[in-house]
Amino acid sequence: MKHIKSKRADFQAEVNGKQTDLYILKNKNGLEMAVTNFGARVVELWIPDKDGNFADVVLGHNNIDEYVNYEGERFLGATIGRFGNRIATGQFELDGVTYQLPLNNGPNSLHGGFNGFDMVVWDATQISDNEIEFRYISKDGEEGYPGTLSVDMTYQLTDDNEFVVTHRAVTDKSTIINLTHHSFFNLHGEGNGSINDHILMLNADKYTPVDSVLIPNGELGEVENTPMDFRIPTEIGSRLGVExxxxxxxxxxxxxxxxxxxxxxxxxxxxxxxEPASGRFMEVLTTEPGIQFYGGNFFDGSIVGKCGKTYDYRGSLALETQHYPDSPNQPEFPSTVLNPAENYYHVCIYKFGVK
Structure with a gap:
């Protein structure tokens, strides 16, 4: 049974002199995913519930124009780079040189700047029915970052019901890098209510506390006896009212x-x-030291999604495997520096099943 609703013609356009398109991945179990090479975005992802009924569990738009000329949330389903998450005041120092990045999130630089990897057209090659390769060359100085960075990334939909994202990159000059994937999930199905009833487990004893503009203060906070403790699977909304x-x-x-x-x-x-009602279950596995959990706090119903329903407050969640925010300015955090002759490698797996 074919699940994908998006029409290829609605994703074929010229953006910044390059052609965009829509690609379909599928596995032998009926899972299907639609992706576009604009931002290497996941547009649709269809997975079954405990009764075998499929739903599209990621937020998105049904044509390329709404991604390019976005209103509201910009990062739906996208690859994030050159640096995912926030960098304080958009500045960092590397090899004695201070670099200034665009300030697109209050006083900070977020997710690579105004024209990060989510807003560029990637070169795409469909390798097979279940795998696609994306390539992008980010030139020296792009969005303020040093070095020409060559990124090679694959999306694979395995017969074990895994969506595997594999990032590889090399640079010709020392730079910083923190790629991540930014699908917004709702295991009820996109546009079908709150994610506050989803049961979340985070395999973490610590987190990085932030200040009022969401920059880490450099400390590693203990999750124990706080609403940040998801070591035991816990309903997401159960402690949101805690002071x-x-x-x-x-x-x-x-x-x-x-x-x-x-x-x-x-x-x-x-x-x-x-998600107990449907029985849908998702595991996130990674090579990375951190994961950003975002609970859909800034959605306000202003976006109408693919299904014709609004994307409401806390109607989705993102789980972005990554290095820590503001790492270039936090010497105690794991390094995000990539030097020539080194290889950046980052795998993120979203594995789907039922319980």
Missing amino acids: FQQLKYGGGYDHNWVLNRKSDKDIELAATVY
């Missing part, structure tokens, strides 16, 4: 958790999400 300064700063959950890792580079479990 806790970090929730006030974020308008809810919009923080980086420090993953409990056994290795530096192996693929390990970071998070799980369970």
